Amino acid sequence: MKLKIAILAFTLALFTNAQENSIDFLPSEGEIIINKHIYGHFAEHLGRCIYDGFYVGENNTSIPNTNGVRNDIIDALKKLDIPNLRWPGGCFADTYHWKDGIGPKDQRPSMVNTWWGGITEDNSFGTHDFLNLCEVLETEPYISGNVGSGTVQELADWVQYVNFEGDSPMSNLRKQNGREKPWKVKFWGVGNEAWGCGGNMRPEYYVDIYRKYATFMSGAGIEGGLDKIASGASDADYNWTEVLMRDIPHNLLQGVALHHYSVIDWGNKGSSTDYNEDQYFMTLQRSWNMEELIQKHTAIMDKYDPEKKVDMIVDEWGGWYDVMPDTNPGFLYQQNTMRDAMIAGMNLNIFNxxxxxxKMANLAQTVNVLQAVVLTEGNKMILTPTYHVMEMFKVHQDAVLIPLALKTDDYEHNGQRLPAISVSASKSKEGLVHISLVNIDLKEPKTITITMDENHTLVSGRILKSSAIQDHNSFENPEKIKPVPFSDITIKKDIGVITIPAFSVVVLELK
Incomplete structure (x- = not known):
């Protein structure tokens, strides 16, 4: 199979339920790399994500930790090969003043987290703690700068503090605080959700603000300079993207963000564990809308940037439901079921x-908040179905995208339809081909034929499944859902035939 890639990697044909499901490899010119940063994560000062999540304090003797960060979370994230971690927000970022979070911890001022729960934080987890954690995880930090309530000088100083190696006021301050060498942070968000919690700005106003801040953020010492990422659109606000791409000089702009959550109704999000098929279908509709959003925002970006030098950064995505009973409504703590595995697999296939x-995406969020990959309770920790999907799909990181032609049945409910199957494929540097498939149909398994050639043999597979869509891992039963070997595969000459159970995720490997 000759892998040439230059055209859009995914074509979708919708067929009736009688239609055969099939996947064919397509030829194309050139290569598109699935950037590993698509598999990024997000850690906001929100609820129990940082405090009582990642960070339990250096003096905690009941939970093993490294510099106050839980060792079990470090180990779990290392197994995911997380490529980047976004911090400190979210809405919190535009209220965060970084100098309050450096220096001796007993001398740091407290602050009130006005966005999330109105709690008082002591700033014990700050810039050094976050960037040292990223070094332990061997992941790239992505810092969201304070534009809403900060100043140009404040953000310019932060860049200098973490990046400048020579003699300067900020680098000398860093050294006084115990860090000799800079961390070399490349990814910087210039504000967050400027259209909302970041300042309720008009796009034209934000453009001018962005241009000023970006001008004074020095990329000295960073190979290729900083990646400055603009606060992008919410969902289908295409005018926001139009104004940013038209009015920001592209030498100041390396990325434009997009935020989209799979929410049934912002006024009535529904339970994360107790839901029916109507609610399930509506959630998956919202999730599948990511495909249209990316297509339409991309079309605008292509108009102003046909060479695709400015990246789309989907730095907040995932499922959002009502909080678990008897928890702080401002902490956004929710469980994570097989529905979330469907959301994760579908969105990752779309991004691929x-x-x-x-070029980058950040699941919201890593620990104890929204569609988390890790949940904690005291000294206990569990991995969610979303974690397992991210682990199964990590084989696509930095691999060459393989374009596919997909024919799929519909998943029908109350006269509405969604494509039942989503898929993406890639070829690794070692020559392995991986195909990731999701069947969102709540009732019907799907039999799929895969056309191969004599150069590739279907070797193995893994599947994530359960007996009910509401199933989830709990602290009493932490391994109820986890990947297992997948064996429902037959090979007839150059045709592979697989059957994927209802609401399941499968990753195949070919050699």
Whole structure:
């Protein structure tokens, strides 16, 4: 199979339920790499994500930790090969003043987290703690700068503090605080959700603000300079993207963000564990809308940037439900079921298939908040179905995208339809081909034929499944859902035939 890639990697044909499900490899010119940063994560000062999540304090003797960060979370994230971690927000970022979080911890001022729960934080987890954690995880930090309530000088100083190696006021301050060498942070968000919690700005106003801040953020000492990422659109606000791409000089702009959550109704999000098929279908509709959003925002970006030098950064995505009973409504703590595995697999396939423009994405969020990959309770920790999907899909990181032609049945409910199957494929540097498939149909398994050639043999597979869509891992039963070997595969000459159970995720490996 000759892998040439230059065209859009994903074509979708919708067929009736009688239609055969099939996948064919397509030829194309050139190569598109699935950027590993698509598999990024997000850690906001929100609820129990940082405090009582990642960070339990250096003096904690009941939970093993490294510099106050839980060792079990470090180990779990290392197994995911997380490529980047976004911090400190979210809405929190535009209220965060970084100098309050450096220096001796007993001398740091407290602050009130006005966005999330109104709690008082002591700033014990700050810049050094976060960047040292990223070094332990061997992951790239992505810092969201304070534009909403900060100043140009404050953000310019932060960049200098963490990046400048020579003699300067900020680098000398860093050294006084115990860090000799800079961390070399490349990814910087210039504000967050400027259209909302970041300042309720008009796009034209934000453009001018962005241009000023970006001008004074020095990329000295960073190979290729800083990646400055603009606060992008919420969902289908295409005018926001139009104004940013038209009015920001592209030498100041390396990325434009996009935020989209799979929410049934912002006024009535529904339970994360107790839901029916109506609610399930509506959630998956919202999730599948990511495909249209990326297509339409990409079309605008292509108009102003046909060479695709400005990246699309989907730095907040995931499922959002009502908080678990008897928990702080401002902490956004929710459970994570097989529905979330469907959301994760579908969105990752979409990002992979648009890897020519989508270069980074950040699941919201890592620990104890929204669609988390890790949940904690005291000294206990569990991995969620979303964690397992991210682990199964990590084989696509920095691999060459393989374009596919997919024919799929519909998943029908109350007269509405969604494509039942989503898929993406890639070829690794070692020559292994991986195909990731998701069947969102709540009732019907799907039999799929895969056309191969004599150069590739279907070797192995893994599957994530359970007996009910509401199933989830709990602290009493932490391994109820986890990947297992997948064996429902038959090979007839150059045709592979697989059957994927209802609401399941499968990753295949070919040699």
């Amino acid at each position: 298939n648009h890897a020519d423009r989508v």
